[in-house]
Structure formats: C-alpha cells, structure tokens
Amino acid sequence: MRRLLLSAVLLLLFTGVAVSPAFGFTGPTLSPAEVVEIDRAADGSVIVVEGEAIGEHLRARGGGRWVNILGDDVGLGIWVTEEMAESIEYFGDHRNDGDIVRVVGTLNVACDVHDGEFDVHAQSFAVISRGGPREQEIEPIKGVVGVAGMGIAFVLWRTYRQRRERRML
Amino acid sequence: MWLKLGRGDLMLVAHYVGMLVVGIGLAMTIPVITGLLYREWAVVLDFVLGMGVALAVGTLLMNADIRPEHVRHTHALAITAFGWIAAAMAAAVPLALSGNYGSYLDATFDTISGLTVSGLTVVQDLDHMAVSDNMWRHLLQLIGGQGIVVAALSFAVGLRGGAFSLYLAEGRDERIMPNVLHTARFIWFVTAVYVAAGTATIFAELTYLGFSLDRGILHAFWLTAAAFDTGGFAPQRMNLMYYHSLMVEMTALVLMIAGSINFALHAHVWRGARGELWKNLETRVLAGVVAAGSVLVAVGLTASGRFEPGLGLLRKGVFQMISGHSAGHQTVYGTQLLQDFGSVGLIAIIIGMAVGGSLSSTGGGIKALRVGVITKSILLQVKQALAPPSSTLRIRYHHLSERILTPEVTGAAATVFILYLGTYLLGTVAGAIYGYSLPEALFESVSATANSGLSIGVTSPSMPSGLKLVYMFQMWAGRLEFIAVLVLIAQIVLAFDLKGVLKR
Structure with a gap:
C-alpha cells in the first residue's frame, strides 16, 4: 500500500512538473533578438526566451516587476512577479555581467494589460547562470x-x- | 563670380576650427570627473588620451593664424562646415577606445549623430557601457543641440568679428536678442531651464520605478538632454522601452515638443506673448502635421489588428509621430515600424520626420515654417490664376510678427526644401544599392537627413561602411542646412581647379 501511495505521489509530481510551463514547455529557446523578429502569428503564444538581466528590476503599473533581458544586443521586457525579480543577484552594467535567465511566458506584440508594450508575461522564471564582476583592463x-x-x-x-x-x- | 578662399583665409578658418577642437577637448573634463567618481579607471585613461589629442591638435591649428581678421560670411560657412567634422572626429577618440565600437569610423558615426542631434547609433553592447562614456554621448547632444558655434559664442571665446555670420552658418535663422552673444546665452538659458525641470521630473519618476539615487539622476539628466535637444540617444539599448513607464514617456514627449519650438518663440512666450504660440504659422503647421500624422498612425496600428484603441495608441503611435518630428526616441522596435504600423502609419512617420521641427530650434528637417511658406505660396498662385488679370494679390503670414510673403522668402524656402528632398532621395538610392528594401532605405535616409534618429533597423554596427559614410554626410549636411556644406564643396572644387579640369 505504501509503495502504491509513493508511486502515485511520484507520478503526480512528475506530471505536475511536466505540464508546468517552467519545465514542460519544449519549444525552441529564443534570444530577445529572435523574439523581436518573430512571426506575428506567434502573438499570444507561449515561448521560451533566454537572456542576461540588465540594469535593475522596475516597478510595473498594476503590480509585478519588469526585468529587461539582453541577447544578441537586443533588449526585451519581461513582466515577472516580485519573487521572480528578487531571485536575480546580478544585473548587467559596466561593472557586472548580469545573471542569465530563462523565461517561459506569453508573448504580447501589443500587450493589452500594459498599453501596447511588446513584452513577455513570465509563467516561469529561472536563473540558469550567475553573473559576476567584469574586469577592467x-x-x-x-x-x-x-x-x-x-x-x-x-x-x-x-x-x-x-x-x-x-x-x- | 566665385570668391575663392586664399591661404590667409584658410589659416583663419584653421584657427577657429582649432578653437572648436580645443573646446571639445576641454569638455572632456566632465566625463573624466564622472569616470573618477565611478572609479572607471580604464575609461578615464581613454578620455585623458582623447583630451590630449584634441588639445594638441586644436592648439596647433590655432597657431595657423595668431591674430585673425574679421570673419566674413564665407569664412563663417567654412569654419562651421569644417568645425563640425573636426569636433566630431576629436570627440570620437575616447569612444573608439571604449570597446563599444567596432572601429574609429563607428565611433565617429555616433559623435556626428550626437552633435547633429540625430540619434542614430552603431554602438555595441550599450547596456554595459561605462557611465563616463554614456555621459560623453549625451553631453555631445547637449552641445550639438544648441550648436557648437553657439556654445563657443555663449562663452565669447575669442570670436571677435563676424559672430552673427557664424551663428547663421550653423543653420540658425533668427537673432532673438539685439546682440548675437546675448542670443547665444539666451538659447543656453532656455536649455538650462528645461533641462533642470526635465531632470527633476524624470528623476522623481525613476525613483518611483525603483532606480537608485545616482542612476536615477544620471538617467534623468541624459534622457532630458536627449529629449529637449531632440537627440534621441538613451543609455540603454531599449531606448525608452527600457523604463516601461507612461510618465517617463509623457515627460520626454513634452521635452521633445519644447525642443522642436523656435527659440525666438520661446523668447516671445517668456516675455508674456503667449498668444504667439497659436498665431504663429510655424506652430500651426507643426500642430497640423502632427495631428494628421497621428490619425494616420492610429489607423495603421489599429488596421494591423494588434493594437486596441486606448493608451497603447498614444504611447506607441502618437509618441512615435512626435518623436519622428524631433528626438527620435523609440517606444517600439524597428521591426514593429515595418510590421505593425502598416504602410499608412509608416508614410505618416516618414512625412513627420521629413518636415521636422521649427527654425532656430534644436530640431532638424525641412522645418515647419518653410512648409507653411511654400503652401501659402501655392495658395497665392491659385488665387492669382483665378483673379482678374489687373489685380495684384498679396498674402500675409504670422511668424513672430505680421509678414508679407515675398518671392525672395518663397525662393529661399523652396531652395532648402529641394535640397532636403534631393538628399532624402540620395540616401534612399544608396540604401537600395546596398540591398535594403524601399521602405527601409527611404525611412532611414529621411531619418538621417532630418536628424530625427528613428531607426527601422537599417542602422547597426554591421551596416556597410559605405552606407555609414552616406548617413554621416546626410546628418552633417542636414544639420547645417546644406549651404555651409555646399560652400565647402565649391571651395574644394575651386582649390583643385576642378572646373578648369572639367572644361579641358
């Protein structure tokens, strides 16, 4: 009986993880530059985007925070929760390389919630590598x-x- | 009859160009101090080197003529044309060493863009740029917006005779105060008031968004300088999109509008004549073009099916329309201009950029007053065609005072209008030759010539060098409104006796 229960819990956990946007989404990982150039048919769909967190996280109107990420020298605004934003340790600037983050979220070419912004609403957010100080030569x-x-x-x-x-x- | 500049004249021109280069070298003190405060030692050394080069070259040129005579109109045009190039080349040295530019050409592209308050940029990895380098880029817009000659005039740096000729040669048309030195100082006074107010307002907004104290002050100052001087640079790659803030965008919008208004009109309003704002042909044309363009942009955006009527149309549509007239700050990506604005929206923004701001403002383009004058002239022609042959018709317009439209005024406006159109076309052909589509080539060419700075995506570090040179020429020629540039070209033709060569 115990084994059956354990198996059931493990199965439930696995299923939960698999269907959660953070781990289960298997679309290609895009850079911010690719997202900006994306086919407009993808508007409203869930995408995976990776990039360096830059500057700072900013207060968003109506709640949540904005984190801007950079990839291929193009920036992209990601709307995240407070907790997601707090998980970033380093933001990229002249002194530091920012944390590299992976976001699974909904792409909005003209966001209804944020007055037409081209943004991604994060469903899941993970720091995949920590940034750190840059050297001055x-x-x-x-x-x-x-x-x-x-x-x-x-x-x-x-x-x-x-x-x-x-x-x- | 061509007036050829002799050796003595060239020495005089070299002397004044040297003074401008020394001025650029001295201005580097500000990024040096910034770098010291932020402990950006490597970048401080870049600026020390840049300063050394600028001061050495500048003082060498100053020695070309130790007691220059009175500056004539031809001298003024040559000083201005050469001075802007020399200043941009000197200013580019520290940026070329920063590691954020692929080459010295790229750095010079940005300094020409900064000084001419265009805002097109080929910078790389802007989000990791040093604070002092960013300070320098934005400071160049502040200096260039008022004019580097005006900057020198306002400090009365050794410019003895011919100050008004120099003032006119820099693409300014009106003497606001009886004395040209006072005019130059008034321009800086107005700028200081707007920059102080804008910086304070944007700083408050950025603090609310979560900026730290020092970053908030710096970003507020840079954005204000870029917006009021209709420059369009920003410290982050995403330009104004970085801030995700309606309030920041609206403050920038007010500053851009203020920067697009004639300094003479600012003076009138300052003296209490607020009615001038509504009566002036220039502001009426500007308001008309912006209103009509905004409607067209809104139509284009809604037709794309992605934008709902509401604040989005204001922040992305109307903002871009006004920004096209002035600074070139972007709240949308270049690809969005092509994909989401529709042909009608794109055309409206191109027309807005082509018209530009007001005479004697920090804005570029054909200028609203010239468009108004030409429109009135067409109206006069139609009226004359319909009137009895014996009648003599006159048409009036209001620009700071009641004026009668004369053939000379119309002719001067039409000449500059044609030169702008020709240069828009030149850049478009160049872009097309390099393989860009017609909308892309046209958009970027108009943006460069009109010193707007909006980019549809053509301007980038990987852009062909030839096209970079074309855009650099367009930004420079457009800022000086062609006459100084044409005089320079004519002098080169005369100096090398190319006319004789062609005849033979």
Whole structure:
C-alpha cells in the first residue's frame, strides 16, 4: 500500500512538473533578438526566451516587476512577479555581467494589460547562470600619451600667446 | 563670380576650427570627473588620451593664424562646415577606445549623430557601457543641440568679428536678442531651464520605478538632454522601452515638443506673448502635421489588428509621430515600424520626420515654417490664376510678427526644401544599392537627413561602411542646412581647379 501511495505521489509530481510551463514547455529557446523578429502569428503564444538581466528590476503599473533581458544586443521586457525579480543577484552594467535567465511566458506584440508594450508575461522564471564582476583592463600607456598631448598643447598655447602679444606690440 | 578662399583665409578658418577642437577637448573634463567618481579607471585613461589629442591638435591649428581678421560670411560657412567634422572626429577618440565600437569610423558615426542631434547609433553592447562614456554621448547632444558655434559664442571665446555670420552658418535663422552673444546665452538659458525641470521630473519618476539615487539622476539628466535637444540617444539599448513607464514617456514627449519650438518663440512666450504660440504659422503647421500624422498612425496600428484603441495608441503611435518630428526616441522596435504600423502609419512617420521641427530650434528637417511658406505660396498662385488679370494679390503670414510673403522668402524656402528632398532621395538610392528594401532605405535616409534618429533597423554596427559614410554626410549636411556644406564643396572644387579640369 505504501509503495502504491509513493508511486502515485511520484507520478503526480512528475506530471505536475511536466505540464508546468517552467519545465514542460519544449519549444525552441529564443534570444530577445529572435523574439523581436518573430512571426506575428506567434502573438499570444507561449515561448521560451533566454537572456542576461540588465540594469535593475522596475516597478510595473498594476503590480509585478519588469526585468529587461539582453541577447544578441537586443533588449526585451519581461513582466515577472516580485519573487521572480528578487531571485536575480546580478544585473548587467559596466561593472557586472548580469545573471542569465530563462523565461517561459506569453508573448504580447501589443500587450493589452500594459498599453501596447511588446513584452513577455513570465509563467516561469529561472536563473540558469550567475553573473559576476567584469574586469577592467587598465592600459597606462593611454594616460602617458594623453598627458604628453596635454604638454604639447600647453607649449603650443604659450607659443600662440607669445606670438600674438609680439604682433600686437 | 566665385570668391575663392586664399591661404590667409584658410589659416583663419584653421584657427577657429582649432578653437572648436580645443573646446571639445576641454569638455572632456566632465566625463573624466564622472569616470573618477565611478572609479572607471580604464575609461578615464581613454578620455585623458582623447583630451590630449584634441588639445594638441586644436592648439596647433590655432597657431595657423595668431591674430585673425574679421570673419566674413564665407569664412563663417567654412569654419562651421569644417568645425563640425573636426569636433566630431576629436570627440570620437575616447569612444573608439571604449570597446563599444567596432572601429574609429563607428565611433565617429555616433559623435556626428550626437552633435547633429540625430540619434542614430552603431554602438555595441550599450547596456554595459561605462557611465563616463554614456555621459560623453549625451553631453555631445547637449552641445550639438544648441550648436557648437553657439556654445563657443555663449562663452565669447575669442570670436571677435563676424559672430552673427557664424551663428547663421550653423543653420540658425533668427537673432532673438539685439546682440548675437546675448542670443547665444539666451538659447543656453532656455536649455538650462528645461533641462533642470526635465531632470527633476524624470528623476522623481525613476525613483518611483525603483532606480537608485545616482542612476536615477544620471538617467534623468541624459534622457532630458536627449529629449529637449531632440537627440534621441538613451543609455540603454531599449531606448525608452527600457523604463516601461507612461510618465517617463509623457515627460520626454513634452521635452521633445519644447525642443522642436523656435527659440525666438520661446523668447516671445517668456516675455508674456503667449498668444504667439497659436498665431504663429510655424506652430500651426507643426500642430497640423502632427495631428494628421497621428490619425494616420492610429489607423495603421489599429488596421494591423494588434493594437486596441486606448493608451497603447498614444504611447506607441502618437509618441512615435512626435518623436519622428524631433528626438527620435523609440517606444517600439524597428521591426514593429515595418510590421505593425502598416504602410499608412509608416508614410505618416516618414512625412513627420521629413518636415521636422521649427527654425532656430534644436530640431532638424525641412522645418515647419518653410512648409507653411511654400503652401501659402501655392495658395497665392491659385488665387492669382483665378483673379482678374489687373489685380495684384498679396498674402500675409504670422511668424513672430505680421509678414508679407515675398518671392525672395518663397525662393529661399523652396531652395532648402529641394535640397532636403534631393538628399532624402540620395540616401534612399544608396540604401537600395546596398540591398535594403524601399521602405527601409527611404525611412532611414529621411531619418538621417532630418536628424530625427528613428531607426527601422537599417542602422547597426554591421551596416556597410559605405552606407555609414552616406548617413554621416546626410546628418552633417542636414544639420547645417546644406549651404555651409555646399560652400565647402565649391571651395574644394575651386582649390583643385576642378572646373578648369572639367572644361579641358
């Protein structure tokens, strides 16, 4: 009896996971650039999109948050819950690479809820790899050339002033 | 009779161009300070190098003529034409080193776009760009919107004689104050008021959205500068779509409209003559084109079946229509313009971009007053055809004062109108040669020439270099309203005696 119960629970769990949008959706994973170019027939359908979370998460009118994700140098707005937004640790900017997230959600070419925005309403949201600090490569030679240029400019400026004053005398 | 610039004239031109380049070098102090505050050491070094190059080249050019004589009109045109190119090339040095541009050409594309307040961009990975680089891009729009010569004039930097010629050569038509230096300073005063108000408003909105204090201030300042100066740059790849905010978009809309209005009209309103806003032919034409265009865009969007009547049409349709006239901020993707606006919506936006803003504003394009004058002239022709042969008809229009439409005014407007149309066509042909479809080539060409900055997707880092050069030329020529550029071309023809070569 116990085994039967355990099997039933496992089966239920498996079925739940399989039909949940987070894991069960088997469509191709798109980049934000591909989503923007997508055939308009896909409007209203469930898609999977992956990209880097950038900037910060923002308050959405009427509840929820906006997370903008980046892929192939194109950004896309994802409407998520507070909990989903809080799961992001790093947002991409000059100092950091953002977390890479995978979203399963409904594509809206002109969202009715958000005044015609081109967005994706997340049904499930997962961070698939953590971002982290980006390295700054410092090249001191640039500073040396720059300071040398300023030195030359100073000498040329003095020459200009002296020549001008001499001419005026 | 052609007036050929001699060696002395060229030295004088070089002197003033050098001063503008020095000005650009000094302006780099602001991104340097920004970089120091944000500890962006690598980027600070890029700007130190850029500053060194600009100051050295600029002071070298200044030595070409140590006591320049009075600046004549031809000098002013040559200084302006060369000055804008030299300033853009100097400004591009730190950006080319930033790693966000594929080449020095790409960086120069963006600095020309910034200074001419066009807003087309070939930047890569903008969302990871350093704060100081973003500061520089937006600062260029602030300087370019008012005009780099106006900027120099307002600080009265050594521009002795011929200040008004320089002011006119930069595509400005009206002296707002009796003194041209006061005019330049008034332009900066109006800009400062709008930038302060806009920054404060957008900062409050961004804080509500969840921005941190410093990011909120920076984004608010950048967006305001780009919107009021009808530039269109933004610190994020998604442009205004990044913020998902009706309030941010509406504030930007107000700033774009303010930036599209003639500074002389701002002065009238400032002095209490608010009625001028409604009487002025320029604002009437602008309002008419925007209203008609907005209806057409709304028709196009609803016909696509994806947009419901409501706020969406305002945020995506009317916004793009007004933005096309001015800054080129986008609340839709380039692909949406092609796929979701329908032909009628696309045509409306192209016409809006082509007409552009007002004379003596930060906006580009043919300009509303010229369109109004040409329309009135056509009306006069029709009336004359219908009137008895002995009658003499006159037609009046109101632009800051009551004026009579003269053949000279009509002729000047028609000349610039034709030059714009020709350049729109030139870019369209170039785009088509590179394999883009007619709507794409036409849209991007008009956007570049009219310094609008909306993009249908043609402008990108992977765009052919030849097309980048064409758009750079269009942005530069459009901003200077062609005359300075044509004088420069004529001088080159004369300098190399190409006329003689052609005759032989």
